[in-house]
Amino acid sequence: MIIFGTRASLQKTEYLTDNCPNCNTSGSIQMNVFQQYGHIFWIPTVPTGKIGVSQCANCKQILKLKQMPDPIKLGYENLKTYTKIPLWTYSGLLIIGLAIAGFTFADKQKKTRVNKMIYSLKKDDILEVKLKGDIYTLLKVDHVSGNLVYVAMNKYQSNSETNMDELKSKGYDTSTIQEFPVSQLINNDKIEILDIDRN
Numbered sequence: 001m002i003i004f005g006t007r008a009s010l011q012k013t014e015y016l017t018d019n020c021p022n023c024n025t026s027g028s029i030q031m032n033v034f035q036q037y038g039h040i041f042w043i044p045t046v047p048t049g050k051i052g053v054s055q056c057a058n059c060k061q062i063l064k065l066k067q068m069p070d071p072i073k074l075g076y077e078n079l080k081t082y083t084k085i086p087l088w089t090y091s092g093l094l095i096i097g098l099a100i101a102g103f104t105f106a107d108k109q110k111k112t113r114v115n116k117m118i119y120s121l122k123k124d125d126i127l128e129v130k131l132k133g134d135i136y137t138l139l140k141v142d143h144v145s146g147n148l149v150y151v152a153m154n155k156y157q158s159n160s161e162t163n164m165d166e167l168k169s170k171g172y173d174t175s176t177i178q179e180f181p182v183s184q185l186i187n188n189d190k191i192e193i194l195d196i197d198r199n
């Protein structure tokens with residue numbers, strides 16, 4: 001479950017010169033500007049709007065923006081104009097961006113590794129493959145002879161890449177060893193090699 005919502009953080013506070021509309025004390029109104037932001041799992045992700053709340057230091061009356069008389073509202077607008085959006089309210093976006101960059105990098109590294117290993121496959125290497133129709137399974141290298149790779153297919157298939165690990169504990173169909181030229185394993189629209197595991 002993803003937990004998200006909005007929160008507010010006090011950014012600027014200042015005493016106005018105006019009189020309190022309630023007790024008429026001069027200079028007792030403290031104006032507060034809050035920055036609202038959306039959070040995901042309490043990590044600030046995106047700034048939304050600003051809100052203003054005033055409090056009289058004398059009579060303690062609290063006014064929300066809607067309740068403020070015009071001169072006090074003006075005090076809020078002034079204070080708001082020089083209250084910048086703090087960068088930390090974008091933290092979540094930064095984390096999401098870094099995560100995407102990290103995954104992309106890991107994926108590139110994996111592809112580079114697969115492209116290297118495919119030319120030097122060894123007995124018992126496990127090939128994680130995607131077959132036509134989004135079917136995922138494993139191929140186990142039985143032996144290699146020159147440019148030919150002989151593989152046994154896992155007895156099970158999965159329709160999700162995330163379930164591939166479960167297939168590792170299942171058996172392989174060693175009664176029908178299939179032969180592939182290495183070149184065909186690389187350029188093949190029927191089999192895409194996602195990863196190679198070697199113990």
Ligand SMILES: [Zn+2]
Nearest residue numbers: 020023056059
């Ligand atoms: Zn007051």
